[in-house]
Amino acid sequence: MNPLSPVAAVGRSTLALLAAIGRVTLYTGATLSHLVRPPFYFREFLNQLMVIGYFSLPVVGLTTLFTGGALALQIYAGGARFNVEAVVPQIVAIGIVRELGPVLTGLMVAGRVSSAIAAEIGTMKVTEQIDALVTLSTNPMKYLTVPRVVAATIALPLLAAVGNVIGILGGYLVSVLRLDFNGATYIRNTVEFLEPSDIISGLVKAAVFGFIVALMGCFHGMASGRGAQGVGRATTNAVVSASILILASNFILTGVFFTE
Amino acid sequence: MIELRDVHKAFGSNKVLQGVDLKIDKGTSMVIIGGSGTGKSVTLKCVLGLVTPDSGQVLLEGQDVASNRSNAERDAFLARFGMLFQGGALFDSLTVWQNVAFRLLRGSLKKPKEEARAIAVEKLRRVGLKPETADMFPAELSGGMQKRVGLARAIAAEPEIIFFDEPTTGLDPIMAGVINELIREIVVEMGATAMTITHDMSSVRAIADNVAMLHGGVIHWTGPVSEMDDASDPYLRQFINGSAEGPIEAVR
Numbered sequence: 001m002n003p004l005s006p007v008a009a010v011g012r013s014t015l016a017l018l019a020a021i022g023r024v025t026l027y028t029g030a031t032l033s034h035l036v037r038p039p040f041y042f043r044e045f046l047n048q049l050m051v052i053g054y055f056s057l058p059v060v061g062l063t064t065l066f067t068g069g070a071l072a073l074q075i076y077a078g079g080a081r082f083n084v085e086a087v088v089p090q091i092v093a094i095g096i097v098r099e100l101g102p103v104l105t106g107l108m109v110a111g112r113v114s115s116a117i118a119a120e121i122g123t124m125k126v127t128e129q130i131d132a133l134v135t136l137s138t139n140p141m142k143y144l145t146v147p148r149v150v151a152a153t154i155a156l157p158l159l160a161a162v163g164n165v166i167g168i169l170g171g172y173l174v175s176v177l178r179l180d181f182n183g184a185t186y187i188r189n190t191v192e193f194l195e196p197s198d199i200i201s202g203l204v205k206a207a208v209f210g211f212i213v214a215l216m217g218c219f220h221g222m223a224s225g226r227g228a229q230g231v232g233r234a235t236t237n238a239v240v241s242a243s244i245l246i247l248a249s250n251f252i253l254t255g256v257f258f259t260e
Numbered sequence: 261m262i263e264l265r266d267v268h269k270a271f272g273s274n275k276v277l278q279g280v281d282l283k284i285d286k287g288t289s290m291v292i293i294g295g296s297g298t299g300k301s302v303t304l305k306c307v308l309g310l311v312t313p314d315s316g317q318v319l320l321e322g323q324d325v326a327s328n329r330s331n332a333e334r335d336a337f338l339a340r341f342g343m344l345f346q347g348g349a350l351f352d353s354l355t356v357w358q359n360v361a362f363r364l365l366r367g368s369l370k371k372p373k374e375e376a377r378a379i380a381v382e383k384l385r386r387v388g389l390k391p392e393t394a395d396m397f398p399a400e401l402s403g404g405m406q407k408r409v410g411l412a413r414a415i416a417a418e419p420e421i422i423f424f425d426e427p428t429t430g431l432d433p434i435m436a437g438v439i440n441e442l443i444r445e446i447v448v449e450m451g452a453t454a455m456t457i458t459h460d461m462s463s464v465r466a467i468a469d470n471v472a473m474l475h476g477g478v479i480h481w482t483g484p485v486s487e488m489d490d491a492s493d494p495y496l497r498q499f500i501n502g503s504a505e506g507p508i509e510a511v512r
């Protein structure tokens with residue numbers, strides 16, 4: 001074995017990573033430039049808003065409901081160590097609205113939507129439907145990518161807003177039914193404690209996550225290899241890359257919003 | 261008229277086209293034959309601009325197709341073409357009539373919905389499908405019917421030039437015969453220029469005015485279909501007869 005081959009392997013992975021970053025950047029640029037130039041496919045956009053937004057509601061609702069409930073239990077148990085059990089409503093509210101609502105919504109939609117987008121576009125590529133679009137004078141970036149990216153960017157904040165409410169409801173239910181909190185006091189504490197900036201920062205995050213989810217689905221779908229295996233790999237790559245980018249951008253955005 | 265001049269295209273180290281020269285006169289039907297993986301599809305995609313040649317020129321009525329840079333020019337250029345894809349390439353999310361009328365529902369050829377639907381139903385009738393199929397989805401149709409829908413979509417906007425990518429692949433011999441006949445009829449009645457790629461010799465005899473054989477990245481033989489059977493070229497003879505023995509390697 002060549003003594004330098006481990007070094008070569010590191011070099012190869014580094015180059016592959018840089019090339020991937022370059023391709024994603026170019027694809028993002030192309031998406032944004034098509035976003036502002038006609039024609040626009042409004043009907044496609046409405047379809048995608050339905051598929052990405054409306055049909056994700058059950059998943060997002062269930063996820064945030066259980067998480068809100070678990071959060072209330074944890075904070076109650078943790079708070080008991082300092083005799084501050086009463087802070088449950090405030091901490092649940094801030095935890096859900098600033099962080100867990102948008103992030104969990106983003107991750108669940110990444111699993112549900114970016115995989116579906118990658119599989120659909122990948123299959124379209126493998127069965128020459130993308131080529132067919134081009135021969136029918138329709139730009140696939142405009143017809144497939146732009147409506148999905150715009151729809152997801154708009155749908156995710158709305159989903160996260162619903163998720164926030166349901167997450168707080170989860171905390172409320174657990175606190176009132178299991179932990180003997182007074183319902184009216186719980187709600188008043190939540191409402192009085194939350195600042196508009198808490199809510200807005202969470203929704204801005206969600207919009208960024210939506211952009212990432214749809215972009216990764218489209219990018220990996222368009223880059224799909226041949227056959228069932230190629231589409232399968234594209235689907236996996238879409239979900240994994242969308243999830244990682246969501247968590248990374250969440251960290252960066254939180255730093256931007258909340259460091260003084 | 262379509263003309264390819266010394267077209268080269270390589271994918272990585274795989275040199276698929278190594279100087280293709282080909283002329284297709286207006287209103288004639290050219291069939292390109294050749295084994296699997298000899299670059300027939302790539303040649304076709306070069307003409308459409310789906311694949312950019314590494315070198316050489318593709319001319320449509322004397323104008324280089326690569327010169328259509330702006331969106332409007334591309335749109336106008338592509339509006340002259342119709343293409344039937346190998347697997348049909350129908351959009352699964354749209355109904356049959358929306359597939360056929362795709363070009364008529366958006367872009368520069370946009371028509372009112374009712375009119376587009378009427379044209380779609382008429383084209384479906386032309387390819388032998390009943391109006392009831394218009395509201396079905398492609399997945400509900402048999403392979404032969406999907407081919408017909410693909411054909412209806414290719415001719416929906418009355419193109420001057422129609423491409424057929426392996427029109428009979430995956431069909432039984434009777435259905436293949438029917439599709440061949442349909443293609444011939446439609447091309448003749450529309451006065452369109454046709455370019456077909458196939459390795460089905462029955463298609464060649466049914467569709468072609470002229471035949472070109474692609475082998476080793478170049479056009480190995482070209483001439484009228486009537487001269488094909490008398491040609492002495494050993495490559496062409498082997499291909500027509502489908503024999504394992506001959507200059508073309510059986511394992512590729």
